Amino acid sequence: MIILGVILLIIGLVAKIAILWTIGIILVVIGLILALLGAVGHAIGGRRHYY
Numbered sequence: 001m002i003i004l005g006v007i008l009l010i011i012g013l014v015a016k017i018a019i020l021w022t023i024g025i026i027l028v029v030i031g032l033i034l035a036l037l038g039a040v041g042h043a044i045g046g047r048r049h050y051y
Contacts, residue, residue, distance in 0.1 A: 001031035 005027030012020030
């Protein structure tokens with residue numbers, strides 16, 4: 001999810017498409033939150049790790 005967010009950020013920056021930039025930021029933030037919660041041992045949605 002983090003990688004997809006970064007790709008969307010880059011595409012949005014290069015193509016000057018604001019919605020891709022916004023979606024990219026949201027995906028990066030959600031990915032980081034899920035990665036941090038998985039790293040400390042909290043199961044989210046039945047999964048202990050998000051890669």
